[in-house]
Amino acid sequence: MSRALTPSQTIGPFYFGTIINAYRQDLASQGVAGERLQIELSLHDADGAIVPDGLFEIWQANSHGRYDHPDDRRNLPLDPGFDGFGRASTDTTGRATFSTIKPGRVPWPAGGLQAPHINVSVFARGVLNRLATRLYFEGDPELAEDPVLKLVESTRRATLIAKRDASGIWRLPIHLGGAHETVFFDC
């Protein structure tokens, strides 16, 4: 029997409880294979003001490019201690940090491989639908060939590409609107 979708609603300002108890900012315990990364996402509104009551979730493959999920049936290693899921709210400066490993490349349905990327969900008061975006890594030679970036106007691709600062932290500002509006995906 066909059923109608349950509509989305905002997370509101007062999410907490289980959602906060289930925060996951350190994704990769010791011994997990891969290049260690520190990531800092920040959230900004259309005026550029910080959003201190947002929530980020991230989802990524392990260093071998394998998702810890039953529908990823490829014969690639899974890492005990790494499931690829992270969740953190923005702080009073609009930032959230994650400690993880660099994901490997995953295939594209039409053939070839995607550049390494982390899938990002954004929730906040005033945001009625989950916003989905991606984080890529500046300098990766695979960026030029990435089939998803190719779907994005060239002038807007930079909104998806994190830059590494002098202290080694990968930073990506996410703008809900304005001149630097982030590319969000209908996925």
Next chain:
Amino acid sequence: MKEETYRRPAPGQDHPPNDSPGYKSTARRAPSRPAVVLPHSLSEITGPSQRAARLDSGENDLTRQRMGEPLGERIIVQGRVLDQDGKPVPEALVEIWQCNAAGRYHHPGDQHDAPLDPNFYGGGRVRADADGAYKFVTIKPGAYPWKNHHNAWRPAHIHFSLFGPAFATRLITQMYFPSDPLLSFDPIYNSVPEGARARLQAAFDMEATQPEWALAYRFDIVLRGRNATPMENV
């Protein structure tokens, strides 16, 4: 390589528009450009299903998280997590949070002049069973004022968070109570297309109501279903 994909919602039929002028906070927080349509790859059809998350027993009873019982009307909220084909989403993680019976959240940002209840925290979670069935015991949340417009009140609601099987199926929503007179005034509820709004109202459930103990409400949650055909080439 062929992958199964998830059905896309028809625009304007199920979900609210990002920019919903009655809900003022959307003005500075709604993206103005259309989302880029992304074919589904492994990144979208996998997701943090949280099937492995360890839950304590009793996390679904919000009336037993503190020393004593919270004040308010004890209720049962139960239902099933399904997809658009009516198939259960087995072992779905369901997270909820809500204010107390007086309309106050246990949250430092909530400054509403209503009492906190030391016996009510307001967060719960449960894993649905193989049939997608879940059940919470809680108290009925109160209505509370907010500053969206003059004399703005949120109807009583419980926030729900679901992962479903994939990144593409992630959903956060709110459950409302049937025939609440505040619904017609609420810009968040009314941001949803008219034909879809009633899906956010739980149904009173006399059969599940427990004599001498608690009223019951039924709230089924429907997540995106899989496409019957494996691939859409874009």
